Amino acid sequence: MNLVVYILKKDVMYDFLLDIKNKFETYVPIKKDITRFKILDNPKDIDFSENSYFPVKEHFFRKKEVIFQFNGSNFLPVELKSKNKIFFGLRRCDLNAIKNQDFIFMKQHNDPYYTSQRKKAVLIGYHCTKALNKYCFCESMNLTDYYDLMLFDKTNYFLVDAKTEKGENLIRKYKKYFKKSNYKISDKDTYIKTRKINKKDISKFYDHKDWDKGINLCLSCSACTEMCPTCYCHEIHDNTEINNPRNAKRIRSWSSCQLKEFTSVAENHTFRDTKEARFKHRIYHQLQYFKERNKINLCTGCGRCITGCPTKIDWVKIINEMR
Amino acid sequence: MKSELIPKKTRILSNFRETSDIFTLILQISGSYMPGQFVQIGIPGIGECPISVASYSKNHLKISIREVGKVTRALGKLRKNSFVYIRGPYGRGYPLVEFQGKCLILIGAGCGVATLKSIIEYIEYHREKYKDILLFFGYRNINDIIYKKEVNKWKNTFNIKIALSKENAKTCLDWDSGHITDVIAELKLRTENTGVFICGPPKMINDTVEILKKKGFNDEQIYVSTERLMYCSIGMCCHCMIRGKFTCTDGPVFRFDEIGYYKND
16 A cells, blocks of 8 residues: 555545546446446435445446457458546445456456456545445455555545556646545554355365255346356357348357356257256356466455345355355 | 457368268468367358367368358358358367377267367377377268268278267178267277377267276376357356366366366356
8 A cells, every 4th residue: 555645525525526527437326226336417426325236347348349340351440439437436346346357358368348448447446434235245355455546434534545556647637635644544444344254165065955045046037147246257249230231240248157048059958057057156156266267256245146136145144054 | 459359361272061961161271280179260240169170280270060050051151262260279189299109099979070080180190109099980870971081091090990870780881880889888998008089979978988987997098078158269258167167278178087077067
């Protein structure tokens, strides 16, 4: 963490937001029926009482992405348009989820579509002061500091920590709103007590009978993967224009491992054909497979797969109760 | 903009019908590839599919494709000098360097023979580096035999056994009738200093491995080629994952104990 932290008073924050709104497309959490990240209109709408129902991953890893266009003999360039965006009020779990996706799409693979969206975005975090709901479990997911700016809520004002040059530049540009402070951010500010997963390694529990508690309730509806801020599985399909079939597009879109089609091949063969295997695959990919490969947890413990599940399958509880 | 997902335009040198539903394309490429690897071949607007290589050469690439879906049917209609769009070669092939100086048993069924053809061409190129080679090919009936010409040629240089599962014994003069697994079960095979490479449908692979285990082969000697639904082939889309291993980048050839026991994944 930086040696210098800044102070942003709460009433000044509204002016700051109105100011950056002119230069950036600013997304803030707004609570209507559910909390979502929406384009800022009135700063007074901002609501930090709960985490957004959906993560912001669709802004970077978009639901539908045109990989290339084709006119029958040549590839046409795809314009990678992106706007300067600011995401204000991201939680630590979501910032770490963005870190994991950055790792996949920018470090492991040089994915131009993701990079073009991601590199123009500024991430401003809002540090939780307590566990957001009874389902989140970020304490056991070893989260790290990954943000441009992070806001620590101190009732009347925010302490602002800048982690990257992007963040520093933003403060420098709008320095009239910020005051320097000698405060040192310590573990006291960053520690939040949540529930935990009591098992470090779940590999030997694969055939445990307790999984049935979750599997019996699972509807294979794929809500969990849709809401997950880290899930990145996708499929690629071709589209042609109906009145000009030579014009083709290859499109990458989200897909879900919870659906049977995920592993279906020609002649109607499905490799992962049982709900049991699909249910466990998601959890093992999040907690084990990705870690084995890349030494970091894919799951960040936001708990959306439980809050968003229509049957509220609390798989963390199921794992914790396994003996 | 550079993306790993954009394919390369490739000329078809010939399109040859092996059987009623299997055809072989010869593509003009430059660059090397190993037996067991695969390429993503497709036509923009229709789609892409992963097909394993069936040759060993530096200036052309042969692939044999069975017409089962939208993309493979479209590919089957292409003629000489038209273009396909390929990406690759991708994946880890058979560990042929590791098995130098040893005997090899190659077992294939149906379209799986295509992958083995690539190994055979590799061995022919480096013949002095390998000892005895045993070939086992399984087909459904006479009309399903792919590479008829090559099989006749291989008869002179390798020990070869062919079994036809849907043909009755009377018509099978040169060949055995029944499943290739039955033929293997009846034979005595030497286990020491031998590697077994298998390619075929999942059920055939499992049956064969069971028989080989009874004969005294262990997991380290058996290598299988797997297939999964694949989109990206670069370890990004996750469709081909088998217990955390990517078929596209860690495979498609696995040592049997790496993935073999996971029947439902």
